[in-house]
Amino acid sequence: xxxxxxxxxxxxxxxxxxxxxxxxxxxxxxxxxxxxxxxxxxxxxxxxxxxxxxxxxxxxxxxxxxxxxxxxxxxxxxxxxxxxxxxxxxxxxxxxxxxxxxxxxxxxxxxxxxxxxxxxxxxxxxxxxxxxxxxxxxxxxxx
Numbered sequence: 001x002x003x004x005x006x007x008x009x010x011x012x013x014x015x016x017x018x019x020x021x022x023x024x025x026x027x028x029x030x031x032x033x034x035x036x037x038x039x040x041x042x043x044x045x046x047x048x049x050x051x052x053x054x055x056x057x058x059x060x061x062x063x064x065x066x067x068x069x070x071x072x073x074x075x076x077x078x079x080x081x082x083x084x085x086x087x088x089x090x091x092x093x094x095x096x097x098x099x100x101x102x103x104x105x106x107x108x109x110x111x112x113x114x115x116x117x118x119x120x121x122x123x124x125x126x127x128x129x130x131x132x133x134x135x136x137x138x139x140x141x142x143x
Contacts, residue, residue, distance in 0.1 A: 014100035014109030020093040021116025027086035028123035034080045041076055086120050093117035 053060055094117045101110035119126055 010104055011106065011109065013103065014106040014113070017093060017097045017100060017113035018109055018116065020089060020096065021113040021120065024086055024090035024093050024117045024120030025123070026120075027082055027089055028120040031080060031082035031086045032123055032127070034082045038076045038080060086123070090117045090121040093120075 094114055097110050097114040097117060099110075100106040100113075
């Protein structure tokens, strides 16, 4: 056998919570991508005019004039499915992450799985924090 039963018993629950945290983070990233796509669907329809208009002084006439509008935007859900899935998996992972620490004294796996779950729950805030950190680093290097 590749991994012994004692190793699975000792580290199994910690690895499972780590995988749950990674899944919450991946769903959080997908939810952010889906939110951007849904925001593009909310844009109002545009009107496209086709044809040629000839105008001489006050006289004008049009050839092949046609107005075409985009279809109306689809109804956009308030909470996208990936966002709901990210929240539910992240909260489940946060509830499950202390168990390996209590049961097997696996503090490292427990803390890292809880950190991944928190990252999955607050992914957009993490992006803002990274942007601010990079901005401060660039401003610090300029002075």
